[in-house]
Amino acid sequence: APRRRERAAPGTRGAGNARRRERAAPGTRGAGNALLARLPRALGVWLVLCNLCRETFQYTLFKWAEELDSLARIQDLFNCYEQALELYPSDEVICNSMGEHLFRMGFRDEAAGYFHKAVKLNPDFADAKENFYRVANWLVERWHFIMLNDTKRNLTYLKAIENVVHSGCKSVLDIGTGTGILSIFAKKAGAPYVYACELSKTMYELACDVVAANNMGSEIKIFHLKSLDLEIPKHIPERVSLVVTETVDAGLFGEGIVESLIHAWEHLLLPPKPKNQDIPPKEYGQVIPASATVFGMAVECKEIRRHHRVGSREVAGVRLADAVQFFSPTGAAGSPEEAEPYTTEKLSRVPGGYVPLTEPCQVMTVDFNNLQELKSLAVRKPWKLSLPVTHGGILDAVVVWFVLQLDDEHALSTSPSEESCWEQAVYPVQDLPDYSVESGDTVTIEVACQDCYLKIQKVSLGPLECGMDFSNRDNTLNLSNEAELCNALAGLQTTGEQDARGQVCVLESTEIALLNNIPYHECFRAAMGKVLSSLNPSKDLQTMDVDGRGSGLNHEESQSKSSLDAAPDPFYILDVSEGFSLLPIIAGKLGSVKAYSSVEKEQHQTALNMISEANNFPKETLEFWLSHLEDENVVLQRPKSDKLWSIIILDVIETSGLIQQEVMEKAAISRCLLHSGGKIFPQYxxxxxxxxxxxxxxxxxxxxxxxxxxxxxxxxxxxxxxxxxxxxxxxxxxxxxxxxxxxxxxxxxxxxxxxxxxxxxxxxxxxxxxxxxxxxxxxxxxxxxxxxxxxxxxxxxxxxxxxxxxxxxxxxxxxxxxxxxxxxxxxxxxxxxx
Structure with missing residues (x-):
């Protein structure tokens, strides 16, 4: 749970078999295949290939690795690569390929090492550079740079640590050391004994290098362990008098600070200072930060709204079925394990800004030096808070931040009004019949600390005693899959009445933003209509709803009229956009069309079918393409037909701002599958x-x-x-x-x-x-x-x-x-x- 929850960048892009084959000269492939055919299924025989040309060796190695991979002989596969690197230790192509295998199997740290080596061997090797950049985003998240560049944050921590150490603190443990900067602060302040732990292998090795470069390698002991696995005296000779940590995320508890401090107080720290007793700091334990105060505020923010609520029930002439309810997963009860109860934003840089609807309200405080209080958080019952509305507007989210009190003198705030390395936790408000508030209203929220997260479970409007509870989410549910999540969301109800929700469709926030992108859908509708009219110029376009007006016939009547015209073959349209897409249904509004969708999730397919029915589509108008495929490599081929595509829609740009993977390769395949006059969208x-x-x-x-x-x-x-x-x-x-x-x-x-x-x-x-x-x-x-x-x-x-x-x-x-x-x-x- 990173401090700045940057959206996860896509994985390595160099894993394709085609990419490896391009590294082998065409003339060597026949020899490579012949050798491969003669290779017995025994490890090591293929090493005779080292006497052949290097490109043949590479090609045969990669083919043999694919064979071992398909047989799940993973250890043999890596043994092959290790032996290959013994023969060619300076081969950047083999290093990169080894990294790709490791990355696909989840060994990101190890993969990064091979990608990094490949780049050092050949700084112009584009595949390896791209792979390393993508893995670097996983291994060292971008907020590390922002945090280390935050001089105020670093200086405040240094002064707080100096205060404690100068007062007589003897030993320090840095939990989640990262680059080791807090440990270095403790040593600079004069602490005789400094220990640190770090779970990430990459960050552990980086911290070791950092402390060595600052001439503290022998004075700071760093463990590649979770703090929960540290033991006394196995790792640390005796209990320490100070724990320093910054294992807090934008929502305070998301990096596990409560669990790690409970364990520290029970197993690693000296007992806390007794009240009203004056004893030396080296004889009792304490924590930096000492405490935290959490604040919350209701806001209006169009940018948050368009990523979490669908704004219109009609998109480019397609009516969204009333029975389909769209939700973003953020904050929903029973979300999958990877879903978090909040997203994060740097509110000072949100497009369009935000409007506070209430004054900041104190949500809770926590004393990190009080073991019993930390333990009570996990079992604390949810509590309600009332936030008086001071400015009328649209309720879009509850925003949360906190103040870390490092010691009696020094504090850090993550408030949106502070210019710091921190973002704010954002709890989008969903599932209200009316989001409008006026001055004098009350926004009531129910807060809980569960599963190491600060959660806002319920949001209701009006006075507390008579307010309607519009967002009842039972957080005691333990749901493990999307179907259960849909059932849970479908069961949401308002007080006093059962509200049959119909089909609940959970979309990522970027997918909801796409649904709200009306110009995008209008543009596609117009362009598709233009192509279809050019392919059948003799047909009366009034039977097609090209511009949303047509001839006044509804879709069902148009289809009936079309069927009277000797039932012409339909136009075949394939949409291979990633994620939830309405484009196949928009295409179906254009007349005699057979649209294929690449949507995979069952709940998304159900929602699209319901939308099709709401628009009076014949059942055969829309088909879900990937359900026919056993091999994803044939995704662009037509099923059981010699018909070619009229339009193929490709996803070219990632929402992150990068070009999609392998898009030019997909375009090359697509061009071969278009009939005369057919088009790829986009064309350029x-x-x-x-x-x-x-x-x-x-x-x-x-x-x-x-x-x-x-x-x-x-x-x-x-x-x-x-x-x-x-x-x-x-x-x-x-x-x-x-x-x-x-x-x-x-x-x-x-x-x-x-x-x-x-x-x-x-x-x-x-x-x-x-x-x-x-x-x-x-x-x-x-x-x-x-x-x-x-x-x-x-x-x-x-x-x-x-x-x-x-x-x-x-x-x-x-x-x-x-x-x-x-x-x-x-x-x-x-x-x-x-």
Whole structure:
């Protein structure tokens, strides 16, 4: 549960078999296959291949590894790679392939090591670089950089630790040490004995390197263990007098601080200081932070609303069935284990801002130096709080933050009004019949501490004694799958009446934002109608609902009329968008269409079927494509038919702001499956970017020297895990100064690959003096020449990304920079020439 819950970046992109085959010269494949056919199923025989050419060896190794993988002979597979690396220890391709196997099997730390080695061996090896960047996002989450660059946070912790150590504290344990900075603070303050523990192997090794580089390697003992596994005297000779930790997330308890401190008080810390007794600090135990106070506030925020509530019951002419209720998983009772009861936002940078509807209210306090209070949190009954409404508006969320009281003198606040490394916990409000509030109303929330989380279980409006409880979520349920989650959400009720919800459809917040992106759906409807009319120009388009008006016939009447016209073959449309998509149903509104959807989840299929019925579609209009497939590699082929596709819809851009994996390979396959006049959507994509000066992007991407870390040498070690591209940005609120106008950087043509180039140089004119620190980029997605979408629009469900330069470039008005733009697989890299 990270402090800044960045959306998880996709996994490695270099795992495809096609990518490996490209590494083997075509002329060697026949020899490789022949050798493979003669290889006995015994480990080690294939080592004779070391006498052959290196490319043949690589190809045969990869084919043999695939064979072992398919037979689940995992140990043999890794033995093969280990022996191969003994023969070719400096082969970056073999290192990268080994990392890909490890990553797919969940060994991220080990995979990162091989990717990193491959990059060191060949800094220009694009596959390995991309793999390492993606794994780096998993291993060292981006909030580490922001936190280490927060000078105020670091200095406040240092002073609090110094106070305790200078007063006589003898020994210190740092729980969840990360880079080891708090342990270094304790040693600098003069603590004779300092111990630390870290569960992540990557962070453990990084911390060891950091303390060694600061000449404290022999003075700080670091364990690669959870604090719950530390024992006395096995690991630490005796109980310590101080525990320091910052294992807190945006919702305070999400990183397990309560459990770890209960264990520490019972097994690792000296007893707490007795009341009214004056004894030396070395004789009793204490914790930094000493306590925390949690605050909450109800807010109106359009950005939160559009990610958690569907705003319209009609999208591009498609009526959303009243019987289908859409929910985001955040905060829902019985959510899957990976779902959290809150999301996080940096409210000071939310697009469109937010409006406080109530004054901040104290939700709870917790004393980390009180063992009994910590134990009581897990069994504490839910409690209700009433927040008087001070400003009328729309209730969208309850926002939570806290103040960490490190000691009597020093505190840190995560309030949205504070400029710090912290985000705020956001509890979206869902399932109210009316979200409007007026001054004088009361928002009542029910709060609980369960499963190491601070939860807001119920939200109701009106005076407490007569308020209707609109969001009754029973958190005692222990539901393990989506079907049970749907049943639980379907059972939500308002006080005094049973409300039959019908089908509940749980969507990710990005999927709900897509449903709310009306221009996106309107654009697709118009472009699909244009293609279908061009494919059948003799047909009266009034029978098609191309523009939402048609001839006045409803869909059922249009279908009946169409069936009288000698029952022509339908147009086949395939949507392979990721996640929940209405596009196949929108396509079905265009007349004689057979639409195939790639939606996989059963509850999503049920919801789409109900929406189809609500729009009077014949049952055969919509079909779920992946249910026919045993092999995902044939996803673009037609089932049991020699018909070709009229339209294939591809997902080209991730919501993170990056290009989807293998999209150009999918486009190449798609072009072979279109009949004459058929189209891929989008037909081409233009990448736009501009020069900016942004200190925020620098602070979020790498530790900026030793000054923010108070002179300690940490930056070179953590910065090994920096990545050149920042994702999930919103340019409308990114603190930056534009130093140039937007420029077209690259064209990706899915219909005409001859127009593509893997690299190009673009001249950009500087329109304002300053320091170029980054190049944000976004996309214009052209369905055709007339219909396009921009991923930077306000209504967009996409975010933007930015390349952050290693070193800022000083520029003056009128200067010209040359950007070298490269597109490799799904990765865009941008370098600057002056």
């Amino acid at each position: 994509v233009l990448v736009y970017g501009m020069l900016v000066e942004s200190q925020s992007l620098l602070l979020e991407s790498a530790v900026q020297g030793t000054e923010p870390t108070l002179g300690f040498n940490i930056a070179p070690f953590i910065n090994q895990f920096k990545v050149p591209v920042r994702v999930y940005l919103d340019l409308s609120t990114l603190p930056c100064v534009a130093l140039s106008k937007p420029a077209e950087l690259l064209r990706l043509d899915l219909m005409n690959p001859l127009l593509n180039s893997s690299s190009r140089e673009v001249k950009v004119q500087v329109c304002k003096s300053g320091q170029v620190t980054a190049i944000p980029f976004w996309y214009h997605i052209h369905l055709d020449e007339e219909h396009s979408l921009s991923t930077s629009d306000k209504s967009s469900h996409w975010k933007q990304a930015a390349v952050v330069l290693d070193e800022p470039i000083q520029v003056k008005l009128g200067d010209e920079l040359v950007l070298h733009v490269q597109h490799h697989k799904s990765n865009i890299s941008i370098t600057v020439k002056q």
